[in-house]
Amino acid sequence: MGVDFELTAEQKKLKYQTREFAREVLRPAAEMADAQPDPQEAFRAMKPVYEQAAAMGMHTMFLPKEYGGGGATNVNFLIAIEELCAIDPGFPTILLVNGLALMPLLWFGTDQQREKWIGRATADTRGDFLAGWAVSERGGTANFDHPSPRAGIQLTADHDRSRGQYVLNGEKHWPCNSGGWDLRGADVNLCIVRTDRAQGGKTGLSAILVERDTPGIEYEVIDKMAHRACQNVTMTFHGARVPEENLLAEGDGDLVINRNFTWSAPIASIAAVGVARGAYEFALKWSKTYTGGGSSPIINHQAVGNLLTEIAAKIEAGRYFCWKAAHYMDKFGDQGHALGGMNKTFCGDLMQSVVFDCMRVVGVNALDRKFPMDKFYREAAVFSLYDAGNLAMQRRRAWGVMADRSFSPDTFVDSEPLEFTKSMEGYGVITEIG
Template identity: 75%
Template sequence: MPIDFDLSPEQRTLKKTAREFAHEVLRPAAERADTLADAQEAFRAMKPVYAQAAALGFTSMFLPREYGGGGASNVDFLIAIEELCAVDPGFPTILLVNGLALMPLLRYGTEEQREIWLRRAAADTTGDFLAGWVVSERGGTANFDHPSPQAGIQLVADRRPGGEYVINGEKHWPCNAGGWDLQGADVNLCVVRTDRAGGGKEALSAVLVERGTPGIRYEVIDKLAHRTCQNVTMTFRNVRVPEENLLARGDGDLLINHDFTWSAPIASIAAVAVARGAYEFALKWARTFTGAGSGPIIQHQAVGHLLTDVAARIEAGRYLSWKAAHYMDRHPGQGHALGGMDKTFCGEAMQRVVVDCMRIVGVNALDRKFPMEKYYRESMVFPLYDAGNLAMQRRRAWGAMADPAFSPDVFVDDLPLPFTKAMEGFGTVSEVDRP
C-alpha cells in the first residue's frame, strides 16, 4: 500500500457531517449539561443528542454490515470521533463504550449472542439502546492478569446446578452501565472471575447481563470532567444469569487486551481533538489579542514558537492514531504494542498542548466564559481512563515488545503480530515470588 494521508470523498463527507453535527447539535447540549450539578441529569440531558447520533448511524457505524452496522473502518470511526470530541469528549465516550461492550462478541461470542445484541444495537435509530463495558473495580484493573487468585478481577461468577451463574462483588467506573434511567443498560458485558483458585490468565471470563436482571444496584459517580457520559459503581448481590450468557471462558484476559487495543486509537484521537480545540482557540486569541501592546501577541517570538510546537504535537498525535487504526484495519485483533504507544503518547502530549495553549491565552484562560477551563478539565481524563497510561497501556506494549516475535520494523513494514498469553503478566508480582 502506498503511504497516503489523503481522505477519500466518502471520508471527507463523513468529516463534514460529523463536524456539522458536533457544532449544531452537540455543542449547545453539552455546554448546558456540563453545568448541571447532578451527574445523572447531565448524562440524561444528552439523550436527545444520542438519538440524533443514532439516526445518523454514529452509534453503530463500527459494527459489521452483516449484523446491520455501518461497516466503517477503524480509520473512518476516528475521523468522526475527532470532530465530535473537539466539541465535547464526554458524549463520544458513550459511543466508544458501546463498541467496547459489543466488539468482543465478534471474537468471543456465539453466533446467537451476536445475532441478538449486534442486531439490536444496529437497529436502534431512536437512541434508546445502550451497552455497558464493565471491567474496572475499586482495587484497580491494571493487574487483571496477575498470577495470584487474590489479585486482579474479584467480581466472582459461580456456576450453579441448573445451568446458571451467580455473580457477587462490585465494579467501579463502568460507563453506560446504569442506563438512561439507572435501571441498567440494555446489556452489560461484565468481566468476571469464574475460577476462584486460578490466576488471571486462566480464571477470567465474560458474561452478558441483561437490563432488568435483579440484584444489581447502580450509584452514579460525580466526575470532574466527561460529565456528558455516565460512570457508576455497580454492586452485585446474588445476580443470576443463564449459562448461555457466558463467553470467553478462561480467556477474559485476552478479551480485555483485545478490547483496549481496539479502543486505544479512539481514545488517542479524542485527546488530539481536545488539544485541537484548545489550539484553535489559542491561535484565534493570539491573532487578535494585543496584551495592551501595539499588535497581536502572535507577532511575539515566544508566542509564535509555542504555537508552532503545539501544532506539531497535534499533527504527530493525529497521524500516529491514524497509523494505529490503519494497522488494526489491516490486522484485525492485533496492534497491542502500537495501540499502547499511541494511547500513552497522545494522552500525555495533548495534556501539555492544552497547558501551553493556556499559557498563550494567559490569565483569561481561567475565565469560565472562555472554553479553556473545560479543555483543561477534559484533558486530565486521557492518561487515566481506557486502561490508564501509567499501568495497563504501557504494560501491554511492554509485553508485546518483550516477545521474540517482535521486531522494531513490525509496524513500519506492516507485519502481523498476534497477541498471546505469553505477552501478559509483565509487571505483576506473584506472592510466591516475593522474598
C-alpha cells in the same frame, strides 16, 4: 506510493458532516451537561443528542454491515471521533463504550449472542439502546492478569448448574453507560468475571452478558470533574443470576480485556488529539485578536508564534500516529496491541502538554470560565487515567509484546502481523517482594 495521508472524498464528507453535528447539536447540549450539578441528569441531558446521532448511524457505525452496522473502518471511525472530541469528549465516550461492549461478541461470542445483541443494537434507530463495558473494580484494572486469584478481578460468577445460571457477587467501579438512561441498567453490560476462584488472571477470567433489569444489581452514579456528558457508575452485585448461555470467552477474559483495549486505544488517542485541537483552535483565534495591552495581536510576538508552532506540530504528529494504529488494526483485525498501547500513552501525554501550552497563550484569561479553556483543562486530566491508563496497563501491554522473541522494531514499520498471546501478559505484575 504505499503511504498516503490524503482523505478520500467519502472521508472528507464524513469529517465535515460530523463537524457540523458537533458544533450545532453537540456543543450546546454538552455545555449544559457540564454545568449540571447532578451527574445522572448531566448524562440524561445528552439523550436528545444520542438520538440524533443514532439516526445518523453513529452509535453502531463501527459494527459490520452483515449485522446491520455501518461497517466503518477504524480509520473512518477516528475521523468522526476527532470532530466530536474537539467540541466535547464525554459524549463520544458513550459511542466508544457501545463498541467496547459489543465488539468482543464478534471475536469471542456465539452466533446466537451476536445475532441477539448486535442485531438489537443496530436495529435501534431511536437512540434507546445502550451497552456497557464493566471491567474496572475498586482496585483498578492494571493488575487484572495477576497470577493470584486473590488479586485482580474479584467479581465472581459461580455456576449453578442445576438452574443453568451463573450467580454474580462483587463490584465493578467506573463502568461507563452501565446504569442506563434510568439507572435500571444498560440494555446489556459485558462484565469481566472470575469464573474459577482457584485460578489467576490468565486462566480464571471470563466474560458474561448481563441484561437490563437483572435483579440483585445496584447502580450508584459517580460525580466526576470532567467527561460529565457520559455516565460512570459503581455496580454492586448481590447474588445476581444470569443465564449460562450469556457466558463467553470462558477462561479467556484476559484476552477480551487486552483485545478490547487494543481496539479502543487509537480511538482514545484520537479523542485526546481532538481535545488538543479544540484548545489549539481557541488559542490560535485568541492570539490573532488579543493584544495583551500591546499595539498588535500577540501572535506577532516570537514567543507566542514559536509556542503555537510547537502545538500545531504535536497535534499533526499525534493524528498521524492514530491513523497508523487504526490502519494497522483494519489490516490485521485489532491485533496491534503494542502499537495501540504506545499510541494511547503518547497521545494522552502529548495532549496534556498541548492544553497547558494553549492556556499559556491565552494567559490569565484561561482561568475565566466564560472561555472554554477551563473545560479543556479538566477534560485533559481524563486521558492518562481512563481506557486502561497510561501509567501502568497500556505500557505493560506494549512491553509484553516487545519482550516477545517474535517482535521486531520493523514489525509496525513494515506492517507485518503480530498475534497477541497469553505469554505476552503479566509483565510488570509484582508477584513477590524480597
